Amino acid sequence: MGVQRKTKTGEQILAAFGDSKEALSAKMLLSRIEQRVNKTTVYRMLDKLEDDGVVHSFSGDGNVKYYARCHACSDTMHLHSHPHFQCVSCDKVRCLDFEVPLTTPLNLQVTESQILLKGHCEHCSS
Amino acid sequence: MGVQRKTKTGEQILAAFGDSKEALSAKMLLSRIEQRVNKTTVYRMLDKLEDDGVVHSFSGDGNVKYYARCHACSDTMHLHSHPHFQCVSCDKVRCLDFEVPLTTPLNLQVTESQILLKGHCEHCSS
């Protein structure tokens, strides 16, 4: 089940994401939240927000899970087949807007695709 | 630096991969190797084999690192922009043969792409 009560942790997590396409790990969220919050609480809140279709998650570099705001999802429909980008220089991660057309083999039933692009973001290109 | 001596661990790891496109985690390798080998040894040997362009690695589901044989790599040139597939039913992971054409935004310098497809493999489709 998703979020059922309005709490400070929930507010602060959503405030940390804001309206941007930036993706954040649990650790990054913890460091951004003013109020002292336990990591367990953050993990559980993120789970609930994901259930509600408010955030989506994916696996970034170094086996770390990242979360980002959803923009067209609800608790009944999740739709985010977009790729993600991680800068190898500043480590920032974000959602990319376009869709990648995938032609998959006929003998496989693909239900989900995760695309992570790595490289240098616009601020870190030299 | 890569592998410098012929050892049993190295042989057994390569034997476990064989010639297939199947990807294996360190844990899976440990369970497949007859001889008793320490996990540290497996991790270190995989690192060396990756340095040599003998295997490549990528992040699978559950933040687990998978390794697979390279087929066109050397210690000086690594080339594996192919996608990987993980069956959500039998958990097998493998390399896919085709390339995915990616049109990336102009303001990003993409140097690496990881594509993981998830779904049901040919043996687990009902």
Add this chain to the structure above:
DNA sequence: TTGATTAACGCAACTAAGTTGCATTAAATT
């Protein structure tokens, strides 16, 4: 064949991400 060199190894201890159980706190409802 033997001895020297050092890559590879085993072990224990560690790190880091994430999870679980349980007692406590605090939203929401009456």
Add this chain to the structure above:
DNA sequence: AATTTAATGCAACTTAGTTGCGTTAATCAA
């Protein structure tokens, strides 16, 4: 204000992977 129970904090745990260090064994030269 009293009740209900979602949300929280804490400690302890799990799992993947790493590190330091002393030991073993592959390679090569004498």
